[in-house]
Amino acid sequence: MYRQVNSKVKTLSTPQSFAAPVTIGTTSVPDGKVSDFLTGRLFKDTPEEYVRQNVEKALIRGYRYTPRDCAPEFPIKVGSSRRRVDIVVFAPGLEHAQENAWLLVETKKRGTSASNKTEGVEQLKSYMAACLNVQYGMWTNGDEQLFYAKRQSARGFKIEEIIEIPAAGQTEADAQRPKRKDLKPATADNLLFAFRRCHNYIAGTEGKQKSDAFWELLKLIFCKIEDERSKVLDFYATAAERNSATAAIAAKKRIQKVFIDKVVNKYPAIFPGSDREIDLKPAVVAFVATQLQGFSLLASPVDVKGVAYEEVVGSNLRGDRGEFFTPRNACRMAVTMLNPQPDERLIDPACGTGGFLITAMNAALDHIEAEERAEWVDPANGTDAERQQLWTRRNEYLSRCVHGADLNPGLVRAAKMNMVMNNDGSGGLFQANSLANPHLWDPKATDAIRLGSFDVVVSNPPFGANILIDDEEVLRQYDLAAMWDRDEAGGWKLRKDSSGQAVLQKSQPPEILFIERCVQLLRPGTGRMAMVIPNGILNNPALGYVRHWIMTNTQVLAVVDMSRELFQPKNDTQTSMVLLRRLSDDERQQAENGALDYPIFMAVTRSIGHDKRGNVTFRRTETGEDVVVKRIDTIAEIDPESGNEVLRQVETEERLIDDELPDVAREYLHWLGEQS
Structure with missing residues (x-):
């Protein structure tokens, strides 16, 4: 998969949040099947099964029931017939028997009506009636979710709708009106x-x-x-x-x-x-x-919130200016490779809903939290003074170092909200045309976003032939907006008029101008960036002048050829993630003279975690067996006694998504360390 060489740059510590899962074995899962989260049994991979697997993860990770007290496809007797309940949660520690069923869950495929005579809530109620000691029921098709409680009455019992079922060890009253300690982080979808x-x-x-x-x-x-x-x-x-x-x-x-x-x-x-x-x-x-009301949005994993948020945002605010949100795994790969630090200024000049920026911001916050917790007497539960120090450092970083801009005012507003949902930092976001002259921006943006002042840039700018930039005032700022000619040695040189001014092209795609703008934002000599670039810029002979400009103004740290499926099914453009460091003035002179020689890390990815239709793909061995991994996730929750946020580790086993991007990032960091 890899062809690797590298350039010498400072090796930085790696945030713990990007640690790799531990491979524990393989299991054979035929095509069209899915391994059950609770038991590992094989079920047909259907839309209904997708909903059930998400509910199973919620029961274990959110409601905190133990897997040994849960069973999928459990048979019960209903009258003279036998039926299978999609998920049964039994009273803690008791035998898996119908008389010990405590919670019944019926999951349906998306689009199934709750009023359907055979598949709706009446089916669930009939199952609850047949189980003597059952207390609660849940019916869901993903888009709808209904909860029920079985009550004693003068005629035996009645089944009534409630707001929420209780989590393990929780009372129903607390579930109906949760306290902070009862809030649960969201899982899966x-x-x-x-x-x-x-x-x-x-x-x-x-x-x-x-x-x-x-x-x-x-x-x-x-x-x-x-x-x-x-x-x-x-x-x-x-x-x-x-x-x-x-x-x-x-x-x-x-x-x-x-x-x-x-x-x-x-x-x-x-x-x-x-x-x-x-x-x-x-x-x-x-x-x-x-x-x-039962979720803890603050404690939910960044990716879970990001996928949910961007799904809703994308269906409402994505415009017609080449705006395609960067998949989270691509963001993580680039950010892991750049490894932003707590004292570094960070910006995304085409921030969209803020996904790329939030990934980079949280990587730096991970460093801050790890550093602060390492000084605590109890790293899992700090004192008020220790937690205040952590809070102060986080706020200083967010207010001083995190910035973003976007032309679309709706996306900027959505990004600010996304930032608040993911640790904040929204004060540094501005509505601005990042390609325009900074003097034309809002004064606050002009003051905060100064060219040459950023240590890290991450960006996936809009690209496409339908959104060409033809404003001469904008084009005049960029060498890459000018005409370029081949010189006698086969290189490239700017075309100039009789007065010595560069001759501008009539128009230029924004993705080309964004390359130069991102470099302009970086500190000379040290600033580094990651940017999604269409492969046409990297291999089209007519765009050789763009590559010449890149090679004479930056050090190319890495080029990762991304799988074609990266933006599918919405966009089919073939892209690469390119990492660059802005050269100092002395280094630029060397590069122009052909005296700057360094190696470059290169990788080609064949799998991206989903196919061209957007369906998740899983990694398999050469013999066709699925790779199973053990994941240890650290989640934050509220301690019921102190009321403070504490860390808890949750261990799960699941199929490994066939995504080579984490492998690329780890390989890059390993190789980078060898160059030091």
Whole structure:
């Protein structure tokens, strides 16, 4: 897979968050099958199974039930017939028997109606009625999720809808109105399901346009995030509030107060005076609250939040200017290779929704947290003073070092919200045309984003033949906007007019100009960058002048030829991730004279973790067996006694996604160390 050489740059420590999973063995999984998360048994890989596997992960990682107390496809007797329940959770430690069933879960494929006579909630209720001691039930198709409790009554029992089922060791009352200690991090695609449910409900119930529904949902997500920072939670709705339009008024009033006090007053730039109301019916606010109130958005993994958020953003805000969000695995690879440090200024000048920037920002925050926790008496649970020191360092970094810009004002607003959801840093984001003269930007952006002042640039700029830049005032800033001619030695030189001025082209694709702008942003001699570049720039003979400019102004650290599936199914452009370091003035002179000689790391990736249709692909051995890995994830949760955030490790075994990008990053860092 690799063809590698390298250039000598300083070796930096690697953040622990990018540690590789441990391979523990292989298992044979035929095509069209999936290995069950709970048991390892093989089931047909269907849309319904996809939903079930996500629910299984939520039961273990979120609700904290133990795998030994859970069983998929468990047979029960219903009247004179036998039925199989999709997932059964049994009373702790008891035999897997129908009389010990405590929670029943029915999962359906997306699109199945809850009112369907054979596949809807009535099927679940019949199963609950047949299990003597069952207490709770869940029905979901991913887009809808309904919870039920079995109550004793004068006639025996009744089954009624509730807001949420309790987690392991939790009371039902706490599940209906969770405390901070009860909040659970999202797992797999369950947050995506929740966001999608909320968005669809707003759009369908309010009759709003998709984009309007999206912005109202983001207001409520902001309320949820800021409420999580409080000791007492106000972002919730009771069963009575969700089921009664009159009672829902109290829920909206309570959450509207959260919006004004904790969101609008804190983020006036995101929510100006004209946007201080949650423009939703009380019943809709109550519904959304019940879908989100059990999650801890602050403690949920960055990738889980990123996938969910960008799925909703992409369906509403992606424009027609070549905007394609960088897949998270590509962001992680580039950031791991660049390894941004806590004292380095960071920017993405085409930040979109902020995915690339957030990945780099969190890598630096990982360094800060590791450094601070290493000084704590108890690294897993610091004192108030120790935690305050960590908080201070994080805030200093976020306010001083993290910056981004984008032309699309909607994406900038969405990016600010995404940043808040992922550790903040939103104060350094600006709406600006990054390719325009900096003097034309908003004064605050001009002051914060100075050319030549950044240590790290990460970017996936918009690209495409339909968005050419033809403004002469913009083009005049760039050598790469000029005409270039071959010289007698076969090299390239700028074409100049009789007055010695460069002759400009009529237009230029933005991806070419962004290369030069990103280099301009870097500190001479030390600044380094990672950028997604279409392969046509790297191999088209007519664009040889672009490669000449790169070689005379930067040191090429690495070129990773990305699998064609990277942006599929939405875009088929073949791209590479290119890492560059801006040369100092002396080094530029050497490069122009052909005296700067160094090796370059190169890699070609064949697999990217998904196929051209966007389906996840898994790694297999030469004999066709799936590779199984053990993952130890460190998650943050609230300690029930102290009320502080503590770390907990969760160990799971799962199939290894066939993604070579983590391998490339590790190989690069290993090779980089050998060059020192």
